[in-house]
Amino acid sequence: MELKEIESAIEGILFAAGEPVGVERLCLALEIDRATADTVCQRLSDYYSYERRGLRLLRLENSYQLCSAPSCADAIRRAFESRRPPRLSQPALEVLAVIAYYQPATRAYVDQIRGVDSAYTVGLLLDRELIEECGRLAVPGRPIQYRTTQNFLRSFGLSSLEDLPELPNASPEDGQFTLAMQAGLARLQEMEAGPPGQETAAVPAAAEEGVEPL
Secondary structure (H helix, E strand, C coil): CCHHHHHHHHHHHHHHHCCCEEHHHHHHHHCCCHHHHHHHHHHHHHHHHHCCCCEEEEEECCEEEEEECHHHHHHHHHHCHHHCCCCCCHHHHHHHHHHHHHCCEEHHHHHHHHCCCCHHHHHHHHHCCCEEEEEECCCCCCCEEEEECHHHHHHCCCCCHHHCCCCCCCCCCCCCHHHHHHHHHHHHHHHHCCCCCCCCCCCCCCCCCCCCCC
16 A cells, blocks of 8 residues: 555544554554554544544554544534533542552552542543452452553553653652642543543542442
8 A cells, every 4th residue: 555545544543543542553454563553553644633623633652543632622512511510529529630650550549549439430430431340359358459441541642651740759658648649639630621632531420539339
């Protein structure tokens, strides 16, 4: 295939998918190598930005996805205002921050850090596919471990977990831990406002901080 044909094919695949598509899948579908796929995706990304098109091409670790351009945020918001889900609640952001920074994490670990039962909020985050189960911890009871998903990366405008704001070296045992988590949470809240043009991940408001229903 010629380069232009590859560009058109990748554009069509990503548009039709409506979700991240692994670069390996693109390579298999188009019978091209990884370097060619990455190069073409970068060309498309540069083209959308330079020409100020209504689309942007995001790289999410080893996947690519089309999304709307930041400059179209207001128009898109007005067009779909009735469909816009509620923002993440404070408890949901707290749970998500703990899992994002300390994954894989068990619910008991989240509860220990927050000081309240997080079962309800963990369930909501699972329903919204912002976190997922990733095995069990090798201790008595074998509690489930959780990690963030690609939907989390997409919703917060991150290419990978390496793009998370850095936290100072801290652990639950030292005095800087609470301040570090508050700083990370504040940065996540800024991200949760969402890069313009992207739909913000949302979870229905959970219980008030400190008391969460089971």
